[in-house]
Amino acid sequence: MDQSREIIEIIANYKGLSADEVTPERTFEDLGIDSLDAIDIVYEVEEKYGIDVPQDALDLNTAQTVADLLKVVEKVRANGAAPDAPTDASAG
Amino acid sequence: MRRVVVTGLGVICSIGRNQAEFLSALRESRSGTSRITSFDPGWLHTQVGAEVKNANFDHLMEPNDQRHLDRHTLLALCAADEAVRDAGFDCSADGHRVGVILGTGQGPCDSIEQMMHEVAVEHRKPRPTTIPRTMFNAATGHVSIRYGARGPSQMIVTACASSAHALGQAASFIRHGVADACLAGGVEVFPSMGLLAAWDTLRVMSRANDHPERGCRPFNRDREGFVMGEGSAVLVLESEERATARGARIYGEIAGVGLSSDAHHITQPHVDGLVLALRNALADAKIDADQVQYVNAHGTGTPINDPLETEALHELFGARAKDVPVSSTKSAHGHTIGAAGAIEATATLLGMNHGFLPATLHLDDPDPACDLDYVPLTPREARFDVALSNSFAFGGHNAVLVFRRYS
Numbered sequence: 001m002d003q004s005r006e007i008i009e010i011i012a013n014y015k016g017l018s019a020d021e022v023t024p025e026r027t028f029e030d031l032g033i034d035s036l037d038a039i040d041i042v043y044e045v046e047e048k049y050g051i052d053v054p055q056d057a058l059d060l061n062t063a064q065t066v067a068d069l070l071k072v073v074e075k076v077r078a079n080g081a082a083p084d085a086p087t088d089a090s091a092g
Numbered sequence: 093m094r095r096v097v098v099t100g101l102g103v104i105c106s107i108g109r110n111q112a113e114f115l116s117a118l119r120e121s122r123s124g125t126s127r128i129t130s131f132d133p134g135w136l137h138t139q140v141g142a143e144v145k146n147a148n149f150d151h152l153m154e155p156n157d158q159r160h161l162d163r164h165t166l167l168a169l170c171a172a173d174e175a176v177r178d179a180g181f182d183c184s185a186d187g188h189r190v191g192v193i194l195g196t197g198q199g200p201c202d203s204i205e206q207m208m209h210e211v212a213v214e215h216r217k218p219r220p221t222t223i224p225r226t227m228f229n230a231a232t233g234h235v236s237i238r239y240g241a242r243g244p245s246q247m248i249v250t251a252c253a254s255s256a257h258a259l260g261q262a263a264s265f266i267r268h269g270v271a272d273a274c275l276a277g278g279v280e281v282f283p284s285m286g287l288l289a290a291w292d293t294l295r296v297m298s299r300a301n302d303h304p305e306r307g308c309r310p311f312n313r314d315r316e317g318f319v320m321g322e323g324s325a326v327l328v329l330e331s332e333e334r335a336t337a338r339g340a341r342i343y344g345e346i347a348g349v350g351l352s353s354d355a356h357h358i359t360q361p362h363v364d365g366l367v368l369a370l371r372n373a374l375a376d377a378k379i380d381a382d383q384v385q386y387v388n389a390h391g392t393g394t395p396i397n398d399p400l401e402t403e404a405l406h407e408l409f410g411a412r413a414k415d416v417p418v419s420s421t422k423s424a425h426g427h428t429i430g431a432a433g434a435i436e437a438t439a440t441l442l443g444m445n446h447g448f449l450p451a452t453l454h455l456d457d458p459d460p461a462c463d464l465d466y467v468p469l470t471p472r473e474a475r476f477d478v479a480l481s482n483s484f485a486f487g488g489h490n491a492v493l494v495f496r497r498y499s
Contacts, residue, residue: 016156039220040160047216 142426391420
């Protein structure tokens with residue numbers, strides 16, 4: 001199964017929908033995904049692929065569609081993104 | 093000061109998943125205590141609990157959506173849903189004047205323990221929804237969202253007195269015009285295994301593993317401690333004006349609230365604190381002790397509580413003490429900690445409306461130090477118009493509510 005299909009299945013399962021209903025062009029709003037759901041879905045994707053989606057990689061307030069999420073995950077996996085660590089050791 | 097009336101009752105606990113089942117169980121002296129089923133208790137001294145069996149929340153929301161809420165929130169939503177329907181309550185026009193005040197002792201403990209397991213044992217990140225699931229006030233927030241109640245909302249945490257405090261706080265808001273109505277009560281889930289194990293080592297729970305249905309025996313000579321329970325009760329409280337204007341059925345009035353603290357010991361109750369709360373309740377209701385016709389006792393079934401509560405009632409009632417019926421419905425539904433005050437308020441109001449005194453189950457051999465009329469074994473047909481409901485908590489927090497027939 002390709003990655004897009006796997007992520008769509010995660011979303012579908014999360015919202016109790018069939019995978020056929022979760023097409024890339026559909027909006028989160030349309031699928032009943034609020035910002036908290038979106039964060040939780042990203043967590044499931046992170047767990048599945050052992051990745052860490054950086055804080056600034058996906059603005060969950062402006063991400064509009066399933067395709068937005070698919071693109072970000074693809075990019076993060078391509079870059080082999082490291083864990084979201086502080087850039088300045090003295091910060092915080 | 094405005095009068096506060098009760099117009100709706102919703103309840104779910106080990107002896108009933110709704111008001112009708114709860115009422116039948118009280119009338120038929122059914123016990124809800126049994127061997128613990130939510131985990132294997134075999135390694136604990138206490139293997140007895142009062143769990144809600146066969147709970148179903150599908151009438152509230154899709155099963156898929158239930159996954160995102162702790163059982164704690166679902167139990168509270170279940171009781172609130174029944175209370176609102178029972179009252180015919182609608183606040184679409186005055187939601188800004190409606191509050192939600194609940195109590196809990198231990199919060200969404202299952203999700204908290206699950207988070208600890210994920211982190212400490214599985215070395216995984218907790219889910220992002222962990223905080224909104226595990227915060228103690230989650231149930232209050234969900235109830236206010238569901239009904240559009242935009243007035244004051246709080247979750248009160250005072251152990252075994254939490255929901256008595258919640259009812260008292262809600263009544264106070266209505267009396268003083270802060271709100272015109274409140275959904276008020278409490279909720280407790282059965283403890284997660286780690287939490288119950290901690291209670292186990294405290295040696296306050298019944299170890300009646302070979303006769304779990306008789307696990308909680310308040311005022312009995314051979315009582316062994318309390319039986320941990322779970323459940324929720326939510327009451328619709330309204331100002332007299334709001335309720336009568338819409339022709340609501342009125343179960344009774346919260347006529348007084350008595351609060352005190354023992355300021356003595358973190359787990360040991362003190363008789364002076366109990367008596368102070370009882371006297372404060374009567375003073376608040378502007379009634380004499382002679383007018384009280386029934387007391388729903390805290391009655392945990394622990395060695396310490398029952399004679400101490402008896403002593404406090406002797407001090408309150410004087411020569412009349414043995415003539416006032418007192419009962420502990422914890423003998424049936426266990427000790428639901430933060431939901432206890434609200435569940436017992438519900439039992440008291442149902443007794444007042446259906447003409448019976450709920451019984452103290454299993455009381456076949458009273459402790460000589462417990463010498464009141466505890467309505468043993470079976471409920472008694474009786475009309476009563478004024479009742480007290482006692483809640484005394486670890487921490488020394490005491491709350492006594494006065495319920496009066498509305499006229």
